[in-house]
Every structure is written in structure tokens, then in C-alpha cells.
Amino acid sequence: MQGRKKQNMIELKNVHFSYESATKDTKLALNRINLKISCGEFVAVVGANGSGKSTLAKHLNGLLIPTSGDVLVLGANTKCEEDSIFIKKNVGMVFQNPDNQLVFTIVEEDVAFALENLGVPQQEMRERVEKTLSQLNILEYKNASNAELSGGQKQLVAIAGVLVINPKFIVLDESTAMLDPQSRDDVMCILKKLNSELGIAVVLITHFMEEAALAERIIVMNEGKVELDDSPRQVFKKLELLESIGLSVPQVTKFCHELNLLGENLPLGIVDENECAIELAKILKGPRR
Amino acid sequence: MNPILQEVTLGNFLQTNSVVHKIDPRLKLGSVFVYTILICMFRGIYALLLTFVALLAVYKGAKIPLKALWKNLKVIVPIITIAAMVNIFLIPGSVVFEIWFLKVTKEGLIFTLMMFFRASCLVSGTALLTFTTSPGSLVDALEYFARPVRMFGGSPNEIAMAISIAIRFVPTLFTELGKIIAAQKSRVAPFDSPKLRERLRAYLPVIVPLFHITSKRAEDLACAMESRCYAGNNKRTKFRILRFGTLDFVALVLMLVCAVGTFWVDRWRLYS
Numbered sequence: 001m002q003g004r005k006k007q008n009m010i011e012l013k014n015v016h017f018s019y020e021s022a023t024k025d026t027k028l029a030l031n032r033i034n035l036k037i038s039c040g041e042f043v044a045v046v047g048a049n050g051s052g053k054s055t056l057a058k059h060l061n062g063l064l065i066p067t068s069g070d071v072l073v074l075g076a077n078t079k080c081e082e083d084s085i086f087i088k089k090n091v092g093m094v095f096q097n098p099d100n101q102l103v104f105t106i107v108e109e110d111v112a113f114a115l116e117n118l119g120v121p122q123q124e125m126r127e128r129v130e131k132t133l134s135q136l137n138i139l140e141y142k143n144a145s146n147a148e149l150s151g152g153q154k155q156l157v158a159i160a161g162v163l164v165i166n167p168k169f170i171v172l173d174e175s176t177a178m179l180d181p182q183s184r185d186d187v188m189c190i191l192k193k194l195n196s197e198l199g200i201a202v203v204l205i206t207h208f209m210e211e212a213a214l215a216e217r218i219i220v221m222n223e224g225k226v227e228l229d230d231s232p233r234q235v236f237k238k239l240e241l242l243e244s245i246g247l248s249v250p251q252v253t254k255f256c257h258e259l260n261l262l263g264e265n266l267p268l269g270i271v272d273e274n275e276c277a278i279e280l281a282k283i284l285k286g287p288r289r
Numbered sequence: 290m291n292p293i294l295q296e297v298t299l300g301n302f303l304q305t306n307s308v309v310h311k312i313d314p315r316l317k318l319g320s321v322f323v324y325t326i327l328i329c330m331f332r333g334i335y336a337l338l339l340t341f342v343a344l345l346a347v348y349k350g351a352k353i354p355l356k357a358l359w360k361n362l363k364v365i366v367p368i369i370t371i372a373a374m375v376n377i378f379l380i381p382g383s384v385v386f387e388i389w390f391l392k393v394t395k396e397g398l399i400f401t402l403m404m405f406f407r408a409s410c411l412v413s414g415t416a417l418l419t420f421t422t423s424p425g426s427l428v429d430a431l432e433y434f435a436r437p438v439r440m441f442g443g444s445p446n447e448i449a450m451a452i453s454i455a456i457r458f459v460p461t462l463f464t465e466l467g468k469i470i471a472a473q474k475s476r477v478a479p480f481d482s483p484k485l486r487e488r489l490r491a492y493l494p495v496i497v498p499l500f501h502i503t504s505k506r507a508e509d510l511a512c513a514m515e516s517r518c519y520a521g522n523n524k525r526t527k528f529r530i531l532r533f534g535t536l537d538f539v540a541l542v543l544m545l546v547c548a549v550g551t552f553w554v555d556r557w558r559l560y561s
């Protein structure tokens with residue numbers, strides 16, 4: 001860790017990755033990725049199936065090492081074996097299926113897993129587990145068995161399991177995909193809170209465009225490349241491009257787009273229902289044509 | 290939770306927060322071991338009877354309903370009955386009564402009774418351990434007793450981890466198995482065929498996807514564990530710490546007194 005420049009971001013420099021060992025025409029799961037994700041950001045990553053989102057996510061905490069190029073987490077290179085724990089401590093990862101990521105049967109024991117691994121003393125461990133559980137409003141399930149919980153609650157337990165070690169980044173790989181709309185809202189609400197109150201950067205991989213629209217920034221992946229990297233408004237303006245790579249846009253955006261095709265003149269890339277309503281009201285109240 | 294799943298995940302465990310539940314799992318596991326040996330050593334019926342009564346008292350203390358115990362004992366009833374039917378007529382000795390050509394002897398009766406109580410004592414004793422100790426604590430106790438493997442370069446920590454994860458995976462596998470069977474049934478797999486051969490063959494396409502899914506899940510879990518800083522080293526601390534306290538000391542002394550007492554009763558009654 002010596003000689004590392006202090007940086008407060010994850011930086012991907014010219015990252016290439018292929019699951020197969022390199023021959024001439026192997027398919028690249030990641031192709032020349034250059035990205036910077038800073039502390040405190042709320043980033044959404046979208047892309048069709050097989051576009052490389054999960055592969056990208058696994059690079060962010062060193063689960064996968066780039067075939068070529070570098071990933072620097074707060075200045076530490078994921079290639080460096082000694083920094084492995086430092087990196088995993090700072091970049092928490094939550095996966096899609098809660099049943100595959102909870103290690104122990106009882107909630108509090110599972111949340112303590114990462115602390116046990118880091119050798120935290122028992123008294124401190126109990127305090128931190130309780131604090132984290134109450135931050136996520138699931139303190140009441142402390143002694144419950146994971147099998148009794150709903151999908152949304154399980155996913156909150158999984159988030160607690162990484163939050164407990166105070167990471168600077170949390171990466172969620174389609175963690176809301178298996179949840180019903182209500183639980184999905186709950187999880188999003190918690191993520192927003194963690195981001196704004198604790199300043200934890202959130203990298204949210206999702207197939208739900210409405211969810212992505214809530215981020216400050218959207219990264220669009222296509223065939224292992226970063227296709228777009230911009231604010232939701234700018235990204236959703238490119239409706240044709242998105243549809244050509246198998247993605248959709250939020251319904252409001254689509255709706256405004258269709259109105260424009262009928263000759264209206266709404267601003268491009270509206271992502272907010274409220275904003276859409278205001279714009280529509282303007283037209284409705286405006287002079288009859 | 291699905292009752293079958295409940296049974297599989299938690300085994301017998303019944304949380305009643307009694308004193309017995311609070312005893313150190315290492316003491317409980319160790320004493321069940323000694324208890325089993327002792328039961329096998331008893332030669333007379335009195336000590337077995339005494340043990341059984343004492344055990345029932347502990348069940349009362351642990352607030353475990355006898356109905357739950359009966360569920361465990363029920364399993365051995367058919368075996369005991371068959372064994373009894375054979376033994377009761379075959380053991381030679383002083384004849385108590387005769388039915389046609391079958392002679393029932395005093396020795397045969399005593400032997401059968403002893404077998405019955407010995408089996409009951411064994412089953413209820415081990416069941417008491419699982420009734421009052423959660424699988425997690427049981428694993429902790431196992432980890433403690435597995436310490437000697439360190440001498441051969443093994444890691445008790447990793448052994449305990451493997452057992453915990455195995456326990457944790459059982460319900461998941463059950464759910465998966467249910468799904469696959471349902472999927473194959475909907476493709477008219479002959480699970481209910483009267484022919485055994487056909488039924489067995491229907492299960493083959495169940496096993497293969499189950500293996501596939503399991504390995505996928507295992508891979509995911511490995512990723513999740515690694516992400517949460519698991520490195521399989523011995524620097525880990527434990528969330529649950531085992532402490533041998535006053536309660537455990539008292540329990541140990543009590544159990545020693547009972548063990549020596551019943552053993553003495555056994556041998557003294559036998560030889561006097």
C-alpha cells in the first residue's frame with residue numbers, strides 16, 4: 001500500500017476482460033473501459049443481457065482482475081494481492097439472489113460475518129451490527145432466521161452485511177430484480193438515504209429504467225463497451241440509440257417522445273412525471289392551434 | 290416457513306429459553322458423548338429406569354413438551370417391537386408361561402425390557418441435545434472439539450464454516466428440488482409410475498439440473514463471501530463466544546453426581 005496516491009474514487013483505465021484465455025478472436029466481456037466513479041456519487045448501470053454489467057461490477061472490488069488495463073480503488077490496484085482486503089472493505093457488493101449471498105441462518109450472525117472476517121472484537125461487533133440493523137430499520141428481525149424473511153427484507157439484510165464494515169462504495173448487481181414494486185421502493189429509498197446522509201457512493205446495476213432515472217448519472221453498457229455515460233436526461237434523449245441496443249426508456253420519456261412525433265414540442269429527455277405534467281399543462285392551457 | 294423446511298433447517302431445535310438451553314453447548318455435546326457410553330455399559334434394568342426418569346425431569350426443566358419427545362421415540366418403536374418378538378421367545382431360562390410351543394422366559398422378558406429402556410434412553414438423551422441447542426451453537430461446540438486437527442495442519446475454523454454452510458444450504462436445495470420436480474412433472478415425468486424402474490429413471494433428469502444449480506449457487510455464495518472479506522484464515526473473531534460460566538459448572542457437577550450415582554446403583558444391584 002506504500003507509495004499509493006490518495007484518491008477518492010474508483011478508476012478504470014483501459015480495462016479489457018475476457019472469460020476465456022486469450023486467443024486471437026476471443027469475445028471480450030469488457031472492451032476498453034475507461035471510467036471514474038467518485039465517492040458520494042449515485043450511478044446507475046444499464047445494458048442488455050450479456051452486455052457485461054456483472055463483469056464490470058466484479059472488477060470494481062477485485063473479484064475479477066482485468067486481462068489488461070488497471071482498476072484503482074482509492075488508489076489501490078486490484079492486481080495487488082496485499083490490497084485485496086483493503087479494496088473489499090471499501091467496496092461492498094450486493095448480488096441479485098439473496099438466498100445465494102446470506103452466509104448464516106440467523107440475521108445478526110449473518111450481518112456480523114464480514115466483521116468476524118476482519119477480526120473485530122466481539123463487543124464492538126455487537127454494537128456495529130445493531131447500529132447497522134437500525135439504520136436499515138430491520139432491528140426487529142435481529143434474531144429471526146433468514147428463511148422467514150420476505151425477499152425485500154432478505155435483500156436489506158444483505159445490504160446490512162456489507163454496510164456494517166463502512167464501505168465507501170456499494171455496488172448492487174440487479175439486487176432489486178427479484179423484488180415486488182413495494183420492496184423495490186423500500187430498497188431504493190434506503191439506498192438514497194445511505195447516499196445522501198452517509199455519503200456512500202452507490203453503483204446500481206438495474207434493468208428498471210425508472211430506477212436508473214433516479215440516479216445522478218447513468219452508464220449504458222453495450223457489448224462490453226460503455227455506450228453512454230451521462231445524466232439521466234441526456235441519456236434518455238437518445239431514445240433511438242437505446243432502443244437499438246435493446247433497452248427501453250422510462251414510460252414518461254417514451255410518452256413525451258410519442259407526443260413530439262405527433263407534432264408537439266416537448267423538451268427532450270423528460271424523466272420526471274411531475275415535470276411531464278407541468279409541460280403538458282402548459283400545452284393544454286396554451287393557445288389552441 | 291414451510292413446516293418441512295423448518296424441520297430440516299432447525300432440526301429438533303425448540304427455543305424455550307430454559308436453563309438447559311443456556312448451558313454451554315460444549316458441555317452438552319461432551320456429556321451426551323459420555324452419557325451414551327454409560328448407557329451402553331449398564332447391565333441392570335434399575336440404572337436404566339433411573340436414568341430414564343431423571344431424563345424426563347430434565348425435559349420438564351427444559352420445557353420441552355413430551356409430545357415432541359414422543360415424535361422422536363416413535364421412530365424406534367417398530368424396530369424394538371420386532372427385536373422384542375424375536376428375543377422374548379428365544380432366550381432360554383426359567384419359563385414364566387407358555388403359548389402353544391413358544392416359551393416366554395424371565396430372562397427373555399428382562400432382556401426385552403432392558404433393550405427397550407436402553408434404546409429409549411439413547412434416543413431421548415441425544416434428542417435432548419438437539420432440542421435445546423441451536424445448530425449454530427452445535428457447530429461452535431464441534432469446532433471446539435475439532436481443535437486437535439490443528440496438529441495435522443487442519444483448520445477447525447474452516448471445518449466449522451463448511452458445516453454451517455452445508456446446514457444453511459439444505460433448505461435452498463429442497464426448494465430447488467421441489468421446483469425441478471414440478472417442472473419435470475409438467476413435462477409428464479413418470480414419478481408416480483407403478484414400475485420402480487421407470488420411477489427411478491424419472492429421477493435422473495432431476496439430479497442433473499440439481500447439480501448444475503447447486504454449483505452455480507455455490508459459485509455465487511463464494512463471490513459473496515469473498516466480497517465480505519472472507520479469506521479463510523485463523524485471524525477471524527467470533528460473533529458468538531462460548532463462556533463456561535457458573536451455570537455450566539453447576540450443571541457439570543450435577544451431571545457427574547448423577548452419572549456416578551446411577552453407575553453405582555447399576556453395579557451394586559447387580560452383584561449384591
Ligand SMILES: Nc1ncnc2c1ncn2[C@@H]1O[C@H](COP(=O)(O)OP(=O)(O)OP(=O)(O)O)[C@@H](O)[C@H]1O
Binds near residue numbers: 019029055
Ligand atoms: N463465468 C463466465 N464464463 C464465461 N463467460 C461468461 C461468464 N459470465 C459471463 N460470461 C459472458 O460474458 C458476457 C458478459 O456477461 P455479464 O454477466 O457481465 O452480462 P450482464 O450484463 O451482467 O448480463 P445480465 O443482464 O444477464 O446479468 C456475456 O457474453 C456472457 O456470456
Ligand SMILES: [Mg+2]
Binds near residue numbers: 054174
Ligand atoms: Mg448480470
